[in-house]
Amino acid sequence: MPQSDRPRNADAYAQLGRKPFKRSKSHFADRITADGRDGWPVEPGRYRLVASRACPWASRALISRRLLGLEEALSLAVADPIQDDAGWRFTLDPGGRDPVLGIRHLREAYDAREKDYPGGVSVPAIVDVPSGRLVTNDYQRITLDLATEWTALHRPGAPDLYPEPLRAEIDEVMAGVYRDVNNGVYRAGFATGQAEYDEACRDVFRRLDLLSDRLAGRRYLVGDTLTEADIRLFTTLVRFDAVYHSHFKCNRFKLAEDPVLWSYAKDLYQTPGFGDTVDFHHIKQHYYRMHTGINPTKIVPLGPDLAGWLTPHHREELGGRPYGDGTPPGPVPEGEEVPASGRPESPPV
Template sequence: MSEQGTYVEKSYNRDTRYITDRITRDGRDGWPVEAGRYRLVVSRACPWANRAIIVRRLLGLEDALSMGICGPTHDKRSWTFDLDPGGVDPVLGIPRLQDAFFKRDPDYPRGITVPAIVDVPSGAVVTNDFKQITVDLETEWSDFHRDGAPDLYPAALQDEIEAVAEPIYQDINNGVYKCGFAGSQESYDESYRRLFARLDEVSDRLRSRRYLVGDHITEADVRLFTTLVRFDPVYHGHFKCNRSKLSEMPVLWAYARDLFQTPGFGDTIDFTHIKQHYYCVHRDVNPTGIVPLGPDLSNWAAPHGREELGGSPFGDGTPPGPVREPVDPDHNPVLSAVK
């Protein structure tokens, strides 16, 4: 997702007018679930896209849903496939994600965002509704889940997952952006206070339970993780979310390391891409474009001790297999240590 938004009374308001078509088992929006038909387009830099990367891997959907990876930076026009030979996506045959949006609507007026799912035969974007994408991967795509895939969105827990995740989205996932893109001191102060009040509240919830909802990983944990893993490298300094580092909040730090060390989470994280995106693209926040060398991220491999709280990452399921689209080990110090 590019951070398109508007400033109302100098507060940041994210533009959430997405293409909301859904890919479903019954194809009611005209897009039936079909293995091999669609391509998930992401950037490893983006926390919203990172959710889809994690869910796809946990569920073992690699053979059913291919993935195109954009580079960490973009201009005002679009995310680009600059990591691919010739700067062209090998499946879609396009250099810019905007080409797929314009294939859907030649006059598409809004931001070109990731994640997006593209219909390969037509070359047109089906949806860029990041929240619905992961829920549908978990529910509508179940015929293509791997054996042993965890149930990330259990029917009996869906209401609780959404009730827990909604304030996390408002005050943490989007809250860091409200701090970073605040246009006034008053707006920043309010967003900062809401962010850390919510982090403290979530910390209290996780003090006696291993996961946010239930006794194994769910969609709620995926949504929180992708913000927490970016907190110290980016949000603490770049977005002025600097009351405390994640590594100075004991419960949340242990919780985040627990997830990071779980197959499907940390092995999707490209810290180099994350830092390059925020520090290079957000020139209004970081005019020089200088990317900091720190912090030292090797501490993500430190023991977390969360096993004592019970539960298990995958419930009755099993871990995902080997990574099919690996992160460059030099971009993740934990992976680098074991390469």
């Protein structure tokens, strides 16, 4: 498809809320594995993770990478939260180019993989640095492979985020979280009619009620340590009051109004590897300024007050071992810190 005939990014966002929402499957689903069976073997320094701190699907990969200590093995490119007609761009970098891949837009890596690729350009994406070709944009699989296929490159003390004895339970919990919460907020926010919205919104809060009950007497979703299930729930919860409550009309209650879920989310946010990847400025800028189909004025609200994220949560009283027999990740690598504009300020004493 010629460049001029491709879907324009602005046009796609303007259509949100005007046609039924359906999340696309990942078009590029190759896996990077220890044995390289798809042609992409795990190798330190070979691949580059492209992410947006605004995107909940990409945030999963940011958290997993931090917890597992893969920063040196898998380099990071952070895209501008505001896209142009060509999609995700690297205008946060000097000269508007990614310093490793040398490209201005992620679309260039997609085109290097499939010439004139006509579909949407999504994050997270992993790019092969030597060839500049996209390897995968399979957001459902990327983090699982980081946890299970990249083990030779994990830091000493890295947690087991997908422990084999618990995988069936983790998968079951994640399936409900994905259907009703991760994707449910989008189904509600981009609904085209009242009945469609009502069904999606009820699903969101029905599942949140069930999760609140589940977490009332246990610190984490499965077992007594952090797992992939917690990562996937957190990335929606951390955006809930900032964007989903108002922008997506998921307003039966705020996260901060559910004592269990609010304490759980704060516990995770204050756990190294979670909150230090979150940029609230990027989140709000992307959702409110890009989703013109449901927010045509592009006005970004001033609230909510973020100071509550740093208040006591008392979840440690439930026990649990965040990293299992392991240890917390080290300091955030230089150059990957979230700017002050994207972090909550400490609440008044």
